[in-house]
Amino acid sequence: MPTIVAIGEALVEIMRRERDRPLDRPAEFVGPFPSGAPAIFASAAARLGAQVGFVGTVGEDAFGECLRRRLAADGIDTCALRVTSERPTGVAFVAYRSDGSRSFLFHLANSAAALVGPEQIPAGYLAGVRHLHITGSALTVSAGVRETCYRAAREVRAAGGEVSLDPNLRPELLPAAEIRALCAPVLAEATMVLPSGDEARALTGAASSEAAAQELLARGVRLVALKRGAEGSTLYTREGTRDVPPYRVEEVDPTGAGDCYGAALAVALAEGLPLDEAGALANAAGALATTRLGPMEGAPTRAEVEEFMRGYGPAPVRRTTP
Ligand code: ATP
Ligand code: MG
Numbered sequence: 001m002p003t004i005v006a007i008g009e010a011l012v013e014i015m016r017r018e019r020d021r022p023l024d025r026p027a028e029f030v031g032p033f034p035s036g037a038p039a040i041f042a043s044a045a046a047r048l049g050a051q052v053g054f055v056g057t058v059g060e061d062a063f064g065e066c067l068r069r070r071l072a073a074d075g076i077d078t079c080a081l082r083v084t085s086e087r088p089t090g091v092a093f094v095a096y097r098s099d100g101s102r103s104f105l106f107h108l109a110n111s112a113a114a115l116v117g118p119e120q121i122p123a124g125y126l127a128g129v130r131h132l133h134i135t136g137s138a139l140t141v142s143a144g145v146r147e148t149c150y151r152a153a154r155e156v157r158a159a160g161g162e163v164s165l166d167p168n169l170r171p172e173l174l175p176a177a178e179i180r181a182l183c184a185p186v187l188a189e190a191t192m193v194l195p196s197g198d199e200a201r202a203l204t205g206a207a208s209s210e211a212a213a214q215e216l217l218a219r220g221v222r223l224v225a226l227k228r229g230a231e232g233s234t235l236y237t238r239e240g241t242r243d244v245p246p247y248r249v250e251e252v253d254p255t256g257a258g259d260c261y262g263a264a265l266a267v268a269l270a271e272g273l274p275l276d277e278a279g280a281l282a283n284a285a286g287a288l289a290t291t292r293l294g295p296m297e298g299a300p301t302r303a304e305v306e307e308f309m310r311g312y313g314p315a316p317v318r319r320t321t322p
Pocket of ligand 2: 196259
């Protein structure tokens with residue numbers, strides 16, 4: 001039985017081979033690469049050594065088989081993964097610009113990924129779950145996905161498990177009020193929030209990420225992990241704030257770094273590692289995730305991430321407040 005579970009969209013990503021090739025003109029694509037924030041999280045957590053389950057739906061087609069095979073190969077429990085002939089597997093087309101920004105074109109709302117419901121989670125499946133991970137992206141896919149996430153969050157929290165929320169909804173793409181409304185039922189149960197960029201501000205309406213983190217802690221969240229890309233991350237708890245310095249890597253494809261970071265944090269904390277060590281492992285996993293093309297392809301195994309960290313020596317942790 002899984003101890004860590006993620007719910008939401010599994011999709012394939014088809015990306016431009018070269019930068020600065022907009023999606024409205026012909027140019028080469030490469031893919032399919034297995035993707036979807038909750039699926040990347042599940043894959044990364046399994047590769048890091050946890051017993052992981054994934055709840056989602058793929059189509060009975062080649063892309064669905066690509067995803068099912070990949071999740072199974074990572075050792076993920078797929079008994080709550082539904083394969084349907086009703087709709088095709090979700091797809092995202094992605095183009096990168098040389099300034100590092102990305103544009104996404106999603107075929108999701110009318111795909112198999114939207115056909116998720118609480119009934120596909122076997123009875124008792126969540127009973128032994130120590131950590132449930134929910135992403136803002138999943139909450140936008142369909143009412144069925146939302147209901148499944150909200151119910152599972154209540155159940156896991158009521159049983160004393162951790163519930164993490166990665167808002168991963170960019171305020172430029174969705175009005176902040178909508179982000180808040182979608183996330184509110186998960187936030188009510190969340191013990192960890194893992195925002196990046198302006199997501200913490202969008203989630204709370206606070207004036208800065210720092211103020212947003214403090215507001216989340218005041219509401220009962222135990223850990224806010226602010227992801228800061230090449231600058232590393234900052235961990236906020238009621239005991240204080242610490243900046244966890246980044247690992248330097250050659251970034252090839254940033255997509256999926258945040259999900260690998262969250263997965264490493266969840267795995268480390270579920271194992272009972274101290275917060276400093278968990279933060280360092282998460283930064284290392286996030287950094288490694290950016291070094292390969294394809295959102296899941298850079299997700300390191302436990303041995304890979306530990307070897308990478310050893311090459312660096314002990315990661316210093318800067319305490320910004322006591
Ligand atoms: P995603 O693109 O998956 O949505 P995110 O915005 O949620 O990512 P990031 O801050 O980009 O999250 O990445 C998560 C973590 O991975 C960072 O906090 C950092 O520790 C590590 N990381 C990401 N990019 C780099 C990089 N270029 N160099 C070193 N570390 C990185
Ligand atoms: Mg993110």
